[in-house]
Amino acid sequence: MNNWTLAKRASTMNPSVIREILKVTEKPGIISLAGGLPSPKTFPIEAFKSAANKVLLQDGASSLQYAASEGYAPLREFIAQQLPWDVSPDQVLITTGSQQGLDLVGKIMLDEGSRLLVETPTYLGALQAFSPQQPEVVGVDSDEHGMIPADLERKVGTGAQKARLIYLLPNFQNPTGRTMDDVRRQAVVERLAQLGVPFLEDNPYGDLWYDEEPAAPLTARNPEGGLYLGSFSKVLAPGLRLGYIVAPKAIYPKLLQAKQAADLHTPSFNQRMVAEVIKDGFLDRHVPTIRAMYKKQRNAMLAALEQHFAGLDVQWTRPIGGMFLWIRMPQGIDTVKMLPAAVERNVAYVPGSAFYAANPDHRTMRLSYVTASEEQIHIAIKALADTVRATLAQQ
């Protein structure tokens, strides 16, 4: 292939660590706490079947034809209406999953070397989506309430190095499961407005709260100050790839042009099918059933951790929603190195180091409690604790 000169950025595109790990964990019998796969029990297959038939019967030609890059109007209206601040459908751009939202925002906001602030740790897929633009990614220190405003101020930079964008996942963050509280949200939004840095608020899990609804989104507090990403992946089905961006009207046209260049539009059929499923309050009935199920599984994981990790120097988060929980293992454990031993014992996780922009904490790992059943969770957490004890004993 000596005739091919690739773009410089291609050398920074590396296989996803999670992806490579998931390949290892495809052995039969393993209980994977690694992936972020919603439980297929939550997929409303019958509702999709009726919707597919109805859409093809009543609107077959349009659902199979090229369509506007903005997205299907009734779906944009539904989204604008259900968001808890004043949003016009003109501000809603339908994307091919909210992952595409990250790609489009990177394209219009980031030059090579532009400073991008992220939480510590942060969502790996966002780091990958932004990497083609080769930004300077700077992690901001975070505690259990989210990003720390004082460190944000230290990292924001000045002049040409002033941060272009800050990426935040306030609800049940991937990977840590933590949630920004109301006070912290307000402090961060106000500080960003003073500093003049727009935010990108990513909220794929917001509806999956188990105890009480989280505080209002950042974007609701300053709609002109940032961009908001939402998704149907966690409340309906990820395999349809349906997400959206909400943008200030002055920014929207650039995102729209990036969208059009990227894939013309999100599949018309999928947009209509989802609009058909949700139109009569379906989500108000459906989402509580998902919450109830995942809450039990979260509780099962917390109980299993209490039981099986007793006596070990281990900390974990207690997420009030979402899909993930974050663990810090005892001194002497490197979760990358320990993974093969865990897979031997039929349990898989994602090592935490993949989620850091720099200076990873090698003792951390991410566990998902949504894919495995309560019983499987207990078995897997016991296997994980056994792995940790065996690893420590060998030292």
Added chain:
Amino acid sequence: MNNWTLAKRASTMNPSVIREILKVTEKPGIISLAGGLPSPKTFPIEAFKSAANKVLLQDGASSLQYAASEGYAPLREFIAQQLPWDVSPDQVLITTGSQQGLDLVGKIMLDEGSRLLVETPTYLGALQAFSPQQPEVVGVDSDEHGMIPADLERKVGTGAQKARLIYLLPNFQNPTGRTMDDVRRQAVVERLAQLGVPFLEDNPYGDLWYDEEPAAPLTARNPEGGLYLGSFSKVLAPGLRLGYIVAPKAIYPKLLQAKQAADLHTPSFNQRMVAEVIKDGFLDRHVPTIRAMYKKQRNAMLAALEQHFAGLDVQWTRPIGGMFLWIRMPQGIDTVKMLPAAVERNVAYVPGSAFYAANPDHRTMRLSYVTASEEQIHIAIKALADTVRATLAQQ
């Protein structure tokens, strides 16, 4: 919005000319020859209905779940098998329409300022898809058989300015409708191999031939020398957004990583639905019906042009397949300026200037013969000729 600093590339993202024109042409009663919309009569709605039901019944959970970025294995196998050269399914990457293929190839192949060779004129959507990477786009002279090898050699450049990639649409090109003949294909492929420039072969219309099958693809002649883009948009339905890239094995991993970062994967449900529709030779029965229909419409347009433009100094292409035909109007006509007068007479087209990397020929226009019926085509071409005559008479 004074807090927002956008990426430099955002200033080069402009609304699609075609898109803006199509908005103007949405007035009732207009016959649009502008868009590249396949006739909805060709959409196999019943087949999709059965397939949707079957997929949701037999494979509901998987069809709605996250999936591998490479695409659905049976679909990749089908594609590899039906291509007329030796392709492994491992070389096939499913994309969200072939437009996404352009975005991904741009990401891995083009740096800012990289030289990109294109035909004169070329597909506007490709120019848009590559524009985020800010390449130096250089048009190569072309005649009725396609790109001229001698001019290709003149434009290829040396050293850091040597072309990274050449973008070619050999079959029934968008916008001109022209087809590279066998001799020209062989000459261009050999010249590119000597020059050491990889090609990107875009073939969305290849199955839509009306007289005889076109010559073998460029990629079939040198599979290690380029990338190939294909699509289901023109033979099944564009609204499902299903395309694919075929890449040499050494290049594939970079495209895969770009795909994963862009939208994780193409919708699982759509891939399974299409795989279900096509699995038993459906396309062998279905595509000939599309060919027969579009051939009649092409013939109608050619006949209408002969009739209504008689006596005017007008040239047009005689496409042997695809969806478009290219016209050069008489001296004194600027097709951008004439468009409002044409819309007044209830006919719309796309001015040709949008399709040039530089130095547009303002006398040109693109007409589509696939969306309008034979009768509508006759009415529209008469209206267009009337517009031209009226415009010339005013001068």
